[in-house]
Each structure stands twice: as structure tokens, then as C-alpha cells.
Amino acid sequence: TLGAPTPPQAQGWPAIQRGDHTLILAPTGSGKTLTAFLWAIDRLFHTVRAPDAVPPVEEPTDGGQKKRKPRKKQPTVQAETQLLYISPLKALNNDIERNLRTPLAGIRKVARERGEELPEISVAVRSGDTPSRERQAMVRKPPHILITTPESLYIMLTSPKARDLFRTVQTVIVDEIHTLAGSKRGVHLALTLERLQKLADQPVQRIGLSATIQPLAEVARYLGGADWQETDGERQLVPRPVTIVDAGYRKQLDLRVETVVADFRNLPGDSIWPSLIPRVAQLIEEHKTTLIFTNNRRQAERTADRLNEQRAAASRGEAVGLLVDNTAKGTGMFGATTGPVDNPIRAHHGSMSKETRLALETDLKAGKLPALVGTSSLELGIDIGAVDLVVQIEAPKAVAQGLQRVGRAGHLVGQTSKGRIFPTHRENLMEAAAVVGGMLRGEVEPIHTPRNALDVLAQQIVAMVAVDEWSVDALYDLICQAYPYRELTQRVFRATLAMLAGHYPSVSHRQLRARLVWDQVNHQLAALPGSRLLALTSGGTITDRGAFSAYLSDGKTKLGELDEEFVYETRVGDTLILGSQVWRVTDLTDDKVLVAPAPGATPRMPFWRGD
Template sequence: MDPLGLFSPETRAWFEGAFAAPTPAQSLGWPAIASGRHTLIQAPTGSGKTLAAFLYGIDGLASSPGEGLRLIYVSPLKALNYDIERNLRGPLAGLRSELRVAVRTGDTPQRERTAMLKEPPDILITTPESLFLLLTSRARDTLRGVRTLILDEVHAVAGTKRGAHLALSVERLDRLVGDPVQRVGLSATQRPLEEIGRFVAGGRPIELVDAGSAKQLDLRVVVPVEDMREPGESSSIWPSIYPELLALVEQHRSTIVFVNNRRLAERLALRLNELAERELARAHHGSLAREQRVEIEELLKRGEIPCLVATSSLELGIDMGAVDLVIQVESPKSVARGLQRVGRAGHELGAVSKGRIFPKFRGDLLEAAVVAERMQAGAIEETVIPRNPLDVLAQQIVAICAEEEISVDELHELVRGAYPFAELSRLQLENVLDMLAGRYPSDEFAELRPRIVWDRTRGLVRGRAGARRLAVTNAGTIPDRGLFGVHLVDGGGRVGELDEEMVYEARAGQTFMLGASTWRIEEITRDRVLVSPAPGVPGAVPFWKGEGIGRPYELGAAIGKASRELVALTEKRALTRLIEEHALDERAARNLLAYLHEQAAATGVVPSDRTIVVERFRDEIGDWRVCILTPFGSRVHAPWALALAARLRDSLGLEVQSIWSDDGIALHLPDADVPPPTQELVLSPDEIEELVVTEVAQSALFGARFRENAARALLIPRRRPGQRTPLWQQRLKAQGLLQVARRYGSFPIILETYRECLQDV
């Protein structure tokens, strides 16, 4: 059958004039959408899936413009929304259509929002948070005529609380409209596709359209030095990386350089410009103002800036037509992220995506080699959808009750329609309603005062005065993770920034490393840390929680397997395998083999998917240190380190300081005369759970996640929209709440924090 036969003659003529032929996503997607069933289209970037979703809807609306809002498009990224609006102008102008399109995000001025109320557009482009706000405000009546809902970049939210929040908003939209709204989901390649389908349709029947052809990759892992142990006179690899990056940028029309954190994005753009002696690169990350971001994106699209240094803020489907090279500094940390980023180059269908990965140190090189191999095989990690996040549920219940009185039975049915909450028990729901209806003592913690009225005899719930304002002022799930600036004590300059959790655990007099120098904390004020230099003193390595992307377990296992196999091969065969299968250049391959063989020579074996290496030694001041090396990633190491600290404290009476990373755990035993015996470090599966559950409640992680969850559940609310409560205040409130809540075993936010720490983190 001819997929274009589904359209009106005008639309068909426009499409045939503008494109050679429909892409696979379009020819497979249109019949599914035209059938009126829920549809999920999976296809790589640049495969025309956005037009696949929109064109049928536009065609159906073209004959009746101005009859109210009937099509909503939701995307998780603001940048993507402005992009989509621009890309819709083409078809609408080509069809001489009268349809009006509007964008509504957190950046939309009040004037435009009011105009939308008076005269709703035919098509609305928005974000998950703005959809929630529309459903919880005067604007909800403009949504009653919606027939189609397009959910783009589903893979970016499905595995998060933001996705659970969106899933509930979509169920609320269905209830408001009265008839089921047709849902069209769009996703980059995901595993398992069926699970993403259930997320989009809330477990109802859905047509799965898999147009996922693997993109052709031109991929290389590049090491610009002969020996990464001695990179150069400054003993840093950076001076060798900058000229290589500059050369690549100058050989291509437009390049995006992806880095894994904001500080590096700023620093790298600056260095490239210094080296080029002109403005060649601009930084792009979430902390920039919207105007700057839009301006930079425009310049890149037109091919006017040769290079953009970006964090994950640019990795989703923004159409960057001109980009012909993507450079990734450091391993991208997961196969899915690597494919998503490199897919930005050669964004058109069938174009080859060219990517270069520059590892910063030898451990990073090992990870990059395995990620590159798995990227070519398309072996992305599995998406896991969080189950029953009660903090998200509490926020949505307050919003629902603010709009209408609803029976608890209907509320339970509504919530279970959303796939993340499909298994929510009546007990869990009533527990959350208890919390919102004032069961816990508000004289001890004011924000526990009732937000809803629960009439138990009639089985109805409704919002109290102020419920809508509370929900609207604190909408969404994206947590506030403050950073403290680090400044020299005598009014000197800024050294950098530390994560609030690190500062929370720190005390005056402690030393830490930052920028490869050691600093002593002199004073901690409400938003900054004052320090003095402490050269030569050992210091703690700081962590940044917001930036840290833990290694997925599947990738860790693959790294372990590759290490084990490479060490067993002859040098010649190992080099060939690295260059041919893992896309390493020759210097990278030699560096990686040297690294693996040194580890094998030092400890007899390499840490692998089958072997755990334990090293014991005394450090420079004579204290015992124990290192446990495995490739399985920090999501395995963090709970293991917690359990070990508890075990050594209880069995040997030793106080242990531990740090962990994706590559292992380091224990510092300042009081030990002999290192602990190996059997104390090996925990049996049945005791580890008990140890972790008891320990996690006392950890800084639990406190920080509890604060975020309490804020999502409207227990630490902002007073006014757009104005944040200072973090120290939020923390104090959260501490107060935690003290009250710990007395109640079933307090929903404590249960949710356990669930999150033990399942998601």
C-alpha cells in the first residue's frame, strides 16, 4: 500500500515536491497512526520521525483551522521545542495552511500565555512540566478538545521520575478530555522496545513501529601521546589534546565537542580560542540563559561557529544539519549516550556519523574502547522504569484534588493507568493520602499540615485552599542541587565549586583536593567555602553528585570481559583486535595494552568480570589502605563500601574511611595495626542487603535524596514561583522533617527514599 495514499491531495503534492520519498519511519509510521491506535515509532536520529508524527495530524486539522487546540507535542528539552516550531513552518507554509502553532515552556513570557488562553492555537508545543501546569490552571479548559498527543524523545524520560510525572499528566489529560487521546511516542533506539511502548500507552494496546536501522559510524578512539603515563613536561595530557582538537575543528565545517560536565565545557572553549587566536568555539550548557543558548544554536546551524563545546544539553534530537564531526572528550560513560551524541553528526538519513573519542587517562581509555566496540554493535543498555515513586504521586494528587473532587476509587484507577504506577496498591495510595490529609503531626513540622480534605465516609478527596498554588509553584521533578563556590580566605579569587553534599559532610580544618592542589577549609558560610592552600598534605577527592554519571552494570561486565580476553591474547592479536573491533588508533591500542599488562604484572591478574583484585599497602604516613578493584561501576561499589564500613566497624571495631568510583573501592584504616583479613571483605549475598539497608539510612546520600523527595512531594515548598529557598534552609527543614518522620515506619517519603537509594541509585 502507498503510505502517501492516506493524505489529502494537497498534502501529498507538497510532500512529493519537498522530499524524494518517505523514510522508513514515515512509511511504516503513517499507517499505524492513521489507524487511530496508540503508536510508538523507534528510529535513529535524523530519520524524519518528527514529520512522521506530525504530518498526519496536520493533514487532518488543515480543513478546520481556529477551532481550538487539538494537537499537543511534548518534548523534554526546551531547545528541541523551538527547533520543532521552526521545522513546522516549512510544511505549514507549503500547504498554505492557516493552522496556528504556539510554544509554551518555562521561558514563555506571561503576555504570550494570556494570549493563548484567549485564542488557543491549533497545535501546542510544550514540555512535561508545562503540560502539568496547563492541567493545573485556568488553561485546562483549552485542553478539552485535544485529539492527539505526540511524546518525543521518550527514551530520555522513561527511566526517570520525570517520566513517571509525565505519565500521570497524560492520564489526567485523558480524564479531562473524556475520550482517550491518541498517543504517538517517538524514541531513539531503546531496549526493550515493548517496555517503552507500555510506558507510552500506559499498558494499553499499542502499535510498535521499529524503523531502527543502525546508523553507519565512522568512529575512532584517539590518544595524542606515545605514553599516557608521561604525557609531557607539564605531566598533563591536555596540552597534547588541545592542538589535536583544534586541527580536527579546522578540517571540518561544524564540530560539536561533548564533555561530561559544565566546568570542563567552559574551560575547553576558552583554551581552544586561545590556541586559535580567534573566537572559534562557544560553550553551551544548562546554566546559560535562554537567549544565549538560542543564539549559539542558530550560529551553529548556519555553520557560522565552527565549534561548540557542550554538555548533555545538546545530545537530544535538535536538528543540527551542518554538523559533520562530533568529538567526545572522556568516555561517554554509556553506549546509549555515545550513540546519541555521535548521531548529532551527519543528522540526515543515511549519512555517516563521524565521531572521535579522546580519553583523558588510561582507565578512561579502557572504558572508551569497550564503549566504542559496543556502539558499533548497537548494544545499548536496557531502560528500567522506576516503580511507584510516591513523591511524584503526592505532587500529582494535590494537583488533581485542586481541580476537582474525586472519589478515592476513581483516583486509584486514574493513577494505575500510568505505567510506572500500574502496580500501585490501595494501601500505598491511602498511605500517601494520609500524609496529604494531615495524619502526621503538623505542630512538630508545619509543612505536614493538611493539603487535601479526605472525606472517609463518602470516600472522596478534594483540595484545600491554596492547594493549586502550592502545586503550581513547585511543579516538576528536577531537583535543586546547589553548588558551593570555593574561595580563598583573604578575599582572594575563586578556586572552583564543590557539591553541597560534600560540603555538608565537611568541617573546618579538613583538607581536600581541587584542581590537583590541596586546600584546607577555614570556614563554611551559607553559600561558599573559604579555604587556604595546604601544599603537600593528603586531601580527600571531592565529588560532584549532579555531574556524576555512574557506569551501567552491563557496561562494567563488558569491560571486565574485554580486559580478561585482551590480556590472554598475544600482543599482535590483541593490537589487531583493538584497532579493528574497538576502533582504537595505534597509539591508543599500545597504551591500553601496556596498561593491562602492567596491572597483570603488579597483581598477577587484571580485575575482570570473573576476578576481583584486593590490594593492601601502607600509605606515605604509614596507615593501612585496602583497594578492592572491579569493573562493575559505582552503583555496585557504593553500597558495597557502605556495607564494608559497617562490617569492619562491628566485627573489628575499626573506623573506616571509604571512597569509591566506577573502578573500585579504596578503604583507609587509620587505626588498624594489621590490615583486615580477606574474609572480612567478602560479604555473603544474604547479609549484604541487611547491612546496606541499615547503613543507607545514616548516609549522606539518604539525607540528600530525602530532601529532594520531600521537595517533590511539596513538603519543603517554595514560597513564590521562580524563587528558590536557599539550600541551607531546605536542608534544615529536611533534617527537621526527617527527625519527625523517622518515628513513623510507613511515612511515604522515607519509604520512597529507601526505594530510590536501593533500586535507582
């Protein structure tokens, strides 16, 4: 038994069972993801349920030998994708896949013990990291449950073969919807969802999940989109009804803003770090598992490095003890390092390879790491096991972000989330006080969905025309069904079409050359050669960071990514830190940095533009 349903489950299941579009607001660790999945999985099993199927039994024969009574044919589910799960993070997708396989196997096991045979439900992940052979296998034999990102869904809908997977989709789950609804990435997804509905053979139920989002009515309209209806001879857009399940009950919060100096104007050694690191190290020692958040990748690497230096100093008997009168005593981590330094505290961020991040998450969950220093890469619902304490270096950038991060501690239902926030300067102290006040009152910043983003519109028009011929009116109707484009005027729409059809040629702006054909006599749109490739390679709203991949010297093991400007300032023989490990550069190519371990060396700290 799984015990009593949690509030989002008890409130959400009736709406989902009715087939309503549903938006669920519930705290981190309250079981809202299971809420969304369970009914869809139940429907999958019931479509092929075979009540008379029984497991094989052994019966004695006259000779005393036992013979095996043949089992009735095992029921199967047709290889078609019925459930689509979308999240903004590839890491979260991989986590969801792992967490789904166990209950799916468990359901079949329990059914078998009760004399009933259930079919095997297949699960697959499609993202930018998915190998080509696995992508091709999905097209040949579609998984029943497909886990993907907004960008990968867009690419699949723009692929002539892969898009057929979505004709059978019945349910789509949009997780962590708060990270999408207020951005152009969410605008892009809203159009993609309308393309999905247009392709599907039946109405697709939409389920949105979030732990921190306001206003719910606005996000519900974003999730649901709209349909065209005719009333008294007049066509108008009518929002699709969305049931809002507000199970956003307040989690118990143990929050504190700590200052490690008496006066930010008078810092020991003109830096906050000699006072801050010993206090954070002390908190790590007092708790079993600590998650430390910073606001950028460079600071994550720096914090992990300083904490490891502090531990090394402690082993030499040079560590700073507790602060005396708010002043750090001793050399601590700023003492000279001799020899290699053990690095039990590691950094985790989006510029590290998928394999490295996964290994760190696994080690943290297994209790092998006392602490992990992360950025937004650890903010969402990745399963990292039990966390006792969340430490935030500098104030969170928003109340919603603070709640999301502190909610990683005491992740399970009924547990208290414990967080300590350390401002690093006077202005940051004021920020921290304001954000923590909002967190305690539950005052999350309102989300505003961008309207009529024409760059996103142009991308999606090229993608849609690349795989189908469209009439101008039909294309306009579909675009307006997406909430961000509900107020798009015909004038602006046709001006965008004119640009894409090359009506504004310019020698100095080659990007304005024609991308499609607009037949203004028959009001039809058709693709030009190369337009589908352009849509596939230039789609989405995540900017190209201009990164170099960092590999071990063998050229096979990827460690992560480095900003191109940092690489331009790097030479063979230089040392750098990445993932809390020190590396020496052995070679530089046009797109790779080859490195070898260099424990004990003094490294340069990387930087990433956009941090």
C-alpha cells in the first residue's frame, strides 16, 4: 500500500479522471507528479486488461512428475504513445524515467501475484542527449510514455516520421510550468501544444504542475489555450476550461538569515569569505546532507573549492574555528595548500556533462557526499534523496526561487524545510530580508506571459509550413488558439508572413530572404527547400552560449563545457577548475579543450557569460 493520498492527489484525481484540463499547485515533495501520472497509467493498463489471464501453475501427473500448465497469452499494449511528459530540464526527465520504471514493474508484480497478467508499459526519454539509434527505435516502436523537453517536442513535430508518434497521444503533463509560463520558452511551448492538438486524433488532456506559481487563473489560461466557437454567426475564441487544484498548503519552514560579520562595512581581510566559509562548513558538519545554492556557476565552483580548502586546512590543524566576536581567527582555507586536496564537496551546474551531474546526484542520494553546491540545475524536482539543510549564498533572486530551493530540504510530506541564507554585502542583506519575508508569507511574484512574441511566431510558422501546406486563415486560427497569441491581429500576422516570404529583401540583411512561398491568389503557404532544416537547427529560445566542450585527454570522456571567451584566454599547460576538480590543459582544438587531472595545482576559476 502507498498510504493515504496527499492533498494534491485527493483533490486532483477526480478532475483528472473526468478528463478535465487540470492545473495543480502543491508544495515540493507532495506527490503531485504521481497525481498526474497515475490515472493515465491506469488507463493504459485497462485498455488491454485481461481478467482471465493467470500465471502458469504446476500440476502433478500420474507419474508423480509435475507438468507446467501453459500460461494464457500475455496481454500486450499496442506500440503507440499515449502519455507525453514535458519538463524544462533534461536531468529531471532522466529522473522521472528512473522513478517510473519501479512502480510500473511493481504494479505488474502485484497483479501477477493476484492471478492477473498485465502488459509491459514502455517508457522512453527524448532529449538532445538521446543517441541517434534510440531516436530511430522510438519511431519504429513508439513508447507508451514519452518523456521529453519543449525543444525536443518541437523538433519531433517538425520531423515527418517522428511526428506520427503524437497522433495517439491522450494526455500531456507539463511539469514545473512556472519556469515556462512567464518566458518566451513558454510562448514557444504554447504554440507547440496547439500543433500537437492539431495532429492528435482526439482531444488531448493537459495537466500542469507547479510548486510555486501565481496567479493561478493566468497560468490556467496559458495551459488550456482556446477553441474557436461560433455564436450568432460570429466566431470567437473561447478559453478551454481548466480545473485549478490549489493544494498549495504551507510547508513548515525553518528559515533564518545569518550574517557572519558585525558590520559589512568593516570586513576582516576586506572579504566576506574568510568569515562565511567556516560557518557554512560548520553547518555541513552538523547535518547529514546539505544542499548549497549559489546564483551562478562561477560562484558554485568557487564555493565548493573554498569549502574543500577549509576541510584541508582543518586536517592540517589550521582551520578557522568558530568565529570569535564575529571575526575569523587563523589562516584556515587561505593557508598554503601542500599536495593534493581531497574534494568531498562538489559543484553541480549546467555546464557539466550529463554523466558527471548524474554521478553527483547518485552519490549525494547514496550519502557519499556531505554537501553539494549547485545552481538552478538542482532547483527543480530532481530526486537527490533526503536533504537536511539548504544553504543559500546571497539572497535568492525571487520569492518563488527561494521557496523552490529551500523546499529541497524536508522534501517528503509533513517534513519541515530548513534553510539558512547568507547575504554577502549590505544591499544583499536587504534583499534577503525582503525575500525571506515573502517566503514566510507565501507571497510569490506574479507571472506575466509574454504576448505576441514575433520571433517565436516566425520560427513556428516556418516549422509548420515545412511539414504541411497551410491556408493563411487556418494557420492564423491555430496560432490564436495559443494563449500568448490570443490578441494577435491579422495585420501583424500578415506582416510576419510577408517578412518570411521575402517581401522585404535587403542586401545587408540576408536573414530577410524568403523562407516560404505565399500564394496570395489562393491564400496558401508552402515551404521552400531547406526551410525544414532551418526550423530544426534554429528553433527554440535558448541562446547559444558559445561553449567549448571539455574532455579528458583521451577525447572520449566529456567533463562539461567552458565559455569560449574563457577558452580564448587559456593556453596549453594552464590549470583550471571544473566540477570541483583541478585540470591541466593538454590541448586546444577548434571546439574542444583536452585536459588531464592536476591535483594540488593552483587553478584559474572559469567564468560563463550570462552568469
